[in-house]
Amino acid sequence: MIITNVMGGALIGLVIWWFWLYKPAKAVDTTTENITIIVNNGIYQPAKIKVEAGKEISLKFLRKDGSPCAATVIFPTFEINEELPLDISKSIFLPSMPPGEYPFHCPMKIYNGTLVVK
Amino acid sequence: MSHSTNKLRATELLTLELLIEGAGCASCVGKIETVLKEIIGVKNAEMNFALRTVSITMQQDISPQQLIKAVESIGYNAKSAQDTSDEELLNEKEAAENKYYKKLMLQTWIGLGLGAPLMLYSLLGGPMTVNSNLERGVWLVVGLLCAAIMYFAGKHFYIGAYKSLVNHSANMDTLIALGTGTAWLYSMIVVIFPLALPEMARHVYFEATAMIIGLINLGLALEVKARGRTSEAIKRLIGLQAKTARVIRDAKELDITIEQVLLNDEVRVRPGERVPVDGTVIEGSSTIDESMLTGEPMPVKKEVGDKVAAGTINKSGAIIFNATRVGKDTALAQIISMVKRAQNSKPPIGRLADVISAYFVPVIMIVSISSALIWLNFGPEPTVAFAVISATTVLIIACPCALGLATPMSVMVGIGKAAEAGVLIRNGEALQTSSKITAMVLDKTGTITLGAPKVTDVLVFNNMKDNTILSLVASLEAGSEHPLAQAIVDSAKEQELPLDKVEFFNAIVGQGVQGTVSGEKLYFGNEKLMVEQGIPLTQAIIERAQVMAGEAKTPMYFALNNELAALIAVSDPIKEDSISAIKRLQANGIRVVMLTGDNQATAKAVADKVGISEFYAEVLPEDKSSKIAELQVQGEVVGMTGDGINDAPALALANVGFAIGTGTDVAIESADITLMRGSLHGLADAIAVSKATLRNIKQNLFGAFIYNAAGVPFAAGILYPFFGVLLSPVIAGAAMAFSSLTVVSNANRLRFFKPQEH
Numbered sequence: 001m002i003i004t005n006v007m008g009g010a011l012i013g014l015v016i017w018w019f020w021l022y023k024p025a026k027a028v029d030t031t032t033e034n035i036t037i038i039v040n041n042g043i044y045q046p047a048k049i050k051v052e053a054g055k056e057i058s059l060k061f062l063r064k065d066g067s068p069c070a071a072t073v074i075f076p077t078f079e080i081n082e083e084l085p086l087d088i089s090k091s092i093f094l095p096s097m098p099p100g101e102y103p104f105h106c107p108m109k110i111y112n113g114t115l116v117v118k
Numbered sequence: 119m120s121h122s123t124n125k126l127r128a129t130e131l132l133t134l135e136l137l138i139e140g141a142g143c144a145s146c147v148g149k150i151e152t153v154l155k156e157i158i159g160v161k162n163a164e165m166n167f168a169l170r171t172v173s174i175t176m177q178q179d180i181s182p183q184q185l186i187k188a189v190e191s192i193g194y195n196a197k198s199a200q201d202t203s204d205e206e207l208l209n210e211k212e213a214a215e216n217k218y219y220k221k222l223m224l225q226t227w228i229g230l231g232l233g234a235p236l237m238l239y240s241l242l243g244g245p246m247t248v249n250s251n252l253e254r255g256v257w258l259v260v261g262l263l264c265a266a267i268m269y270f271a272g273k274h275f276y277i278g279a280y281k282s283l284v285n286h287s288a289n290m291d292t293l294i295a296l297g298t299g300t301a302w303l304y305s306m307i308v309v310i311f312p313l314a315l316p317e318m319a320r321h322v323y324f325e326a327t328a329m330i331i332g333l334i335n336l337g338l339a340l341e342v343k344a345r346g347r348t349s350e351a352i353k354r355l356i357g358l359q360a361k362t363a364r365v366i367r368d369a370k371e372l373d374i375t376i377e378q379v380l381l382n383d384e385v386r387v388r389p390g391e392r393v394p395v396d397g398t399v400i401e402g403s404s405t406i407d408e409s410m411l412t413g414e415p416m417p418v419k420k421e422v423g424d425k426v427a428a429g430t431i432n433k434s435g436a437i438i439f440n441a442t443r444v445g446k447d448t449a450l451a452q453i454i455s456m457v458k459r460a461q462n463s464k465p466p467i468g469r470l471a472d473v474i475s476a477y478f479v480p481v482i483m484i485v486s487i488s489s490a491l492i493w494l495n496f497g498p499e500p501t502v503a504f505a506v507i508s509a510t511t512v513l514i515i516a517c518p519c520a521l522g523l524a525t526p527m528s529v530m531v532g533i534g535k536a537a538e539a540g541v542l543i544r545n546g547e548a549l550q551t552s553s554k555i556t557a558m559v560l561d562k563t564g565t566i567t568l569g570a571p572k573v574t575d576v577l578v579f580n581n582m583k584d585n586t587i588l589s590l591v592a593s594l595e596a597g598s599e600h601p602l603a604q605a606i607v608d609s610a611k612e613q614e615l616p617l618d619k620v621e622f623f624n625a626i627v628g629q630g631v632q633g634t635v636s637g638e639k640l641y642f643g644n645e646k647l648m649v650e651q652g653i654p655l656t657q658a659i660i661e662r663a664q665v666m667a668g669e670a671k672t673p674m675y676f677a678l679n680n681e682l683a684a685l686i687a688v689s690d691p692i693k694e695d696s697i698s699a700i701k702r703l704q705a706n707g708i709r710v711v712m713l714t715g716d717n718q719a720t721a722k723a724v725a726d727k728v729g730i731s732e733f734y735a736e737v738l739p740e741d742k743s744s745k746i747a748e749l750q751v752q753g754e755v756v757g758m759t760g761d762g763i764n765d766a767p768a769l770a771l772a773n774v775g776f777a778i779g780t781g782t783d784v785a786i787e788s789a790d791i792t793l794m795r796g797s798l799h800g801l802a803d804a805i806a807v808s809k810a811t812l813r814n815i816k817q818n819l820f821g822a823f824i825y826n827a828a829g830v831p832f833a834a835g836i837l838y839p840f841f842g843v844l845l846s847p848v849i850a851g852a853a854m855a856f857s858s859l860t861v862v863s864n865a866n867r868l869r870f871f872k873p874q875e876h
Contacts, residue, residue, distance in 0.1 A: 001495065008491040012484050019480040022286050042278040042289050066218030067338075068345050071211060074462055079545065081462040083207060086214040107462055108522035109475055110289050 036089055037113070039073070040064040044104075044113040053099045053117045062089040069106045075115075077102045132176045136185060139195035139380045141170055146194065153188050160185075169372070170380060172196075197445075203377060204356045204454055215342055222339035225271035229332025232267050236260070236325035237848060248312045248320045257309045257322050264302060264324040272298065272331040288479035290518050294334055296483070297513035298327045301847060304506045319500030323510070323847065330514055330851035337855025341523075344862040348527055350869065351534025352461070355454050358410050358429035363394035366438070376428075376444075383441045387432045395428050396448045397439035404435035411450065412779070412795040413540025453794075456544070457537045461530045465546035467815055468525030471822070475522050482516040482830065489834035497835075504835070507844060511833035515850035516826055519858040524818035527865035532811030535871055540794040541804045548790035551774050553808035557754035558703055558801060559746060559768070562714035562721065564761040565778055566700075566728055566798070567690040571605035574671055575687040577662070580678070587684045589615040591676055594633050594640050597623050602672060603631075605688045630674065641677040642686075653677045659685060670723035672716070697728050699798035704729070706805065709754065713737045713745055742768040759793075759801060776801060803873040810871045818861045825857050 028035055028046040038045045039061060051057050063070055063084040074081040075094065082092050094115075102115040138150060147165045150172060154163035159178040165171070174185060182198040189196040240246050248254055268276070275298070278291030305322035312320050363376050366384040376394045379385065384400070387393055393406070405417040408430045417433050420426055426439055429450040445451065464472075486509045493505040529546050536543050543549050563569050576584045592610030595603035596617055610617065623633040629650065630643015641651055645663070648655055655675070663673040663685060671689040675682060703710050712733035714721045721735035734745060742758075746768050749756045758765065758772030769775030769789050777789035778796060793800030835844045 004494055005491060008487055008494075011487050015480050015483050015487070018286060019288060041274070041281040042291055043282050043285050043287065045281075045285075047285060047287075066214055066221070068215060068218075068342060071214070072462055076464070079459065079463065081459055083211065083458075085207065085210055107526040108519070109472055110522065112287060 036060040036062050038062050038064060039070050039084060039111060042110055044111050047113040048116060049113065050116045050118060051094075051097070054096045056093065056096050058091040058093045060089050060091050063087070069108045069110050072107050073104055073111075074107060075102065075104045132178075134174050134176065134180075134182060134185065134198070136172050136174065136182070136189065136196045136198060137378060137380065138165070138170050138172060138189060139197070141165075141167070141194055149192055150189060150194060153192050154185060157184065157188055169374060169378060170367075171378065203359070204451070205359060205361075208353060208356050212346070215346060219339050219342045222335045222342065225335040226332050226339060228267055228271040229328050229330075229335060231332075232260075232263055233325050233328030233330075233332050233848075237329055240325055246322050246325070248308050248322065249317070254309055254312065257305070257324070260324050261302070261306050261309055261322070264305075264327050267328050267331060268298065268302065271335060275331070275334075288483070290479075292479055293482060293513045293516055293518070294330070296486075297510045297847065298330050300506060300513070301330075301510045302327045315502060316500055319503040321500075321503050323507070326510065326847040326851070329848045333848075333851045333855045337859055340859050341862050344859065344866055345527070347866050347869065348530045348862070349461075349534065351531075351538050352454065352457055354410075355429075355450070355457065355537065358392070358450060360392035360394040360428070364388075365441075379441055379444050381441055381444055383444075384438055385441055386436065386438050387426075388436050389432055389434055391432050393426045393428055393430050393432060393439075395441045395445075396443035396450075397426055397441045399424050399426060399437050399439045401439075402435055402437040404437050405433045407431040407433055411453065411540070413538075413800070414795040414797070453537065453542060456542055457533060460533045460543055460545050460549075462526070463529070463545040463547070464525055465529065465550035465812075465815070467550055467812065467819070468529075468546070471521045471524055471819055475518055478516070478518045478521065482513065485516075485830060485834065486510075486512040493835065497838075504844065507847060508833065508835045511845050511847045511850045512830055514847050515829040515833040515845070515854055517822070517829075517854045517857045520822035520825060520861050521819075523858055523861045523865075524822050525815050527862050528811050528814040528818060528868060531865050531868040532807055532814070535811075535868060536804060536807040539800070539803045539807070539873060541800050541807065542792040542794065543804065543808075544790050544792075548774055549808050549811060551755065552757065552791065552805050553812040554755045555708060555757040555774060555805055557709040557711060557749050558757045558759065559711045559713055559742075559749070559772065560700075560730075560798070561742075561758075561760040561765055562712055562716060562724055563690060565759050566696045566712065566724060567692050568796075569690065569761065571602055571672075571688045571690040573605055573609040573686060574689045575666065575685070577685040578683065579659075579685075580681070580683050582683065585613065585615055587676065587686075588613070589617065590635055590638075590640060590678070591642055591684075591686060593618040593620055593635050594623070594631055594642055596620065597633075598625060598631055602674070602688045606686070639679050641675075643674060645675065648675050648677060648682065651677065651680070653680055653682055655682060664719070667717070667719035668723050670720055670727060672720055692724065692727060693796060693798070695797050695799055699802060700728050700730060702799065702802040703805075706802065708805070711745075711749070713742055715739065739765070740767070743771045746771045757801070757805075759798070776804070799873075806873045807871065810868060814865060814868050818864055821864070822857070822861060825853075829853060 028048065029050040035046065037059060061073060061084050063086055066086060072081055072083055078095060084090050097117045099117050102117065104115060105112045147167050151163045151165055154160055154174055157180065159176050159180050160174055161177050162175040164173050186196045248257055275291045275294045279295035282289055282292060301323040305324050308315060308320050308322055360376055362373050363379045364371055364373050364386045365379060366386060371386065379395050385394060385397060399420055399422050403421040406420050406426060407417045409415050411427060411429055427450065428448040489512050490505040490509040493508050494501050497504045529549065532549060533543050560566055576588060578584060578587055588610050592607045592615065595606050597620060618635045620633040620635055625631050626647060629647035632641050641647060666673040666687045671687040673685055673687045676684040676686060700710055710730050712725050712730045714735055715737055716735060718735040721733055725733040737745065742765060746756050746758055756772045757774045757776060758768050759776040759778055760769055761778055774791060775789040776791045776793060779792055779794045791804050833845050833850055837843050
């Protein structure tokens, strides 16, 4: 029984660490790589994207998930929301941004991503 | 990745079509074709001059931008003809949703196909236990069948769960995958290693796995259908767009698609047809039904020089107009794009749900583990079975979707509903704040009144004719920029009276104007001007002028060679329905305040007429914002309504700025809320829609919170110590599937909202 409880406790610890304490890996750099953000299976891939500050950029999205929520991507800070057609890549133009981190997501926030502006 | 899929194979040719603007002569054709052919990779370029299109055949993938640049380099404008229209986008979206719905329904039947018979068997008392080798064999087959169902009908949950898990995020898929996975895995352990478990715990839960997968697919499918209805308003707006236009180019009439209409094209619209793009009438006259855009039911008369808007319907005569805004620039296209943007924005009330959503799934996972541990430590035998059921049920019943859907669904319907009534709400925040407005500040001119002053009275005191007097005054005022002067000049022009040349013109600030016409000395202005110039006024005339001011008119005196010649009154008529609209606002408990730059007497007369007791006259434009600030200090949530041009600072300072539009010529960017029709009823409509939407959001959020807050403890078995009942995972699956459907359906109720009749 003690073993079971310890294992249960460890599992809870793992959940806390995995979802909240773990710091995600480095952002994918758009200045050096030509990327397309794939929208599928509940995640943006890549979900963390580095872009250059003070420059207008465009991000290419390709949606493969038919669910309604995936169909729209929102950049709340810039009041941008765009519909993503299924299986056709779409470029979204973003204004030049001051350094910082800006979230983007689908209307229900199932899909979540971050723009890291440096 | 997509850019690689776009690459062409060596033998393939790609074609692209560009629309060319500014190509006025046939000789342009050769120039445009040549410049395009010079680009490396372009095999051929052929221009259709009549359609102003050029088709380009390419051996490699050249971006439209590069081709457009080449055309622009020789002085023409070009755009890609393949820009997808709103309608195409909508059709694509609907087709995708339909396909998704069908897939979900198929998965539902697969899941329920195995789950329902198994469930029925267990309900009828069939043993779901493994106590003999025969039972082992049978359940092993069922378990493998169940695995197949998990693959064919639930693959997306498991893949989604895995992908988000490795990315350190979690969503609904995670919960469903963990829940159904746990039930299946436990059952398989029972089948394969029955002896490892106490006899009482050798129970299988394959029916739960299959049923949950089926039910959740069903919930998602119904949700997709219900969601389709939430975007009805935008569909209606998109449907207003005409598909083709008849343009006149080189004296020939061509029927072309609206994407091909260029700026300055001459467009012919016959009776009964939709206006395809925005423009100015250059020939003919007609009445046009603009109700679909402005909510204004009466058709509007259009003559040469008047503006027409895309999407409106030509009722009676044939007109030809000059295209002034095409494609994404038409008022209709801008309205569509603004409504779409607003529908996806979130009011502050939704933020709490967002914060909760971010922690929701991991918290549920922790609750699930804790619940299993409590059952294992303190539960009755068979503890393992109880622990597995409670852990599974907690994972399944928790519904992050209901929380996530609560706000966006209502906003979608509410903002669409407002747009149908001619009220454009900029974003979710404006929607939420309008529902809380306690004071409404109205500008007088152009808001309560029409904003187009007219000459109402000409009282002549000598033997001259009305027309002669008006002609003289208009000649004098022609050089003045005062809006009242404009009314007099317009009135003279309307009657086709001649205007004479003015000499020695002088404007006296705060009094009026003076000048000489044909050697006669003229003064025109207020009482002060007459007194200063020593022109005698009788008491009867002064009283007459006071009566006019009391009727909301602005009286002005006209003197000819130092003798009073006439009393002329100008009035800005009150909009027909201002009185009833203001009453409606007041009936809703809103404090209505009027601001105007006009004089005290006229302001009072207007305020009295429309039933406003609180008004401020002679307010300079820059002082309007300080009035707003004063009200805010008093604790009011202030709405400010103006024409959006002179009132910009006040509109910006107010909690909600309303810009009142004039028909379809909307200045969409200027305010939080734009009323496309001139009527003040739009204000009450906007507030009513906002209140209804906010109420709907609150119901949804409350429902979603209560559902999760009550469901999760039930699922964990909180009732067991008292009543000996534990929720079945199948019930949890059904509850979860229908909770999000309930939210969407409740939001859909808003579709039937109608602002109060007026």
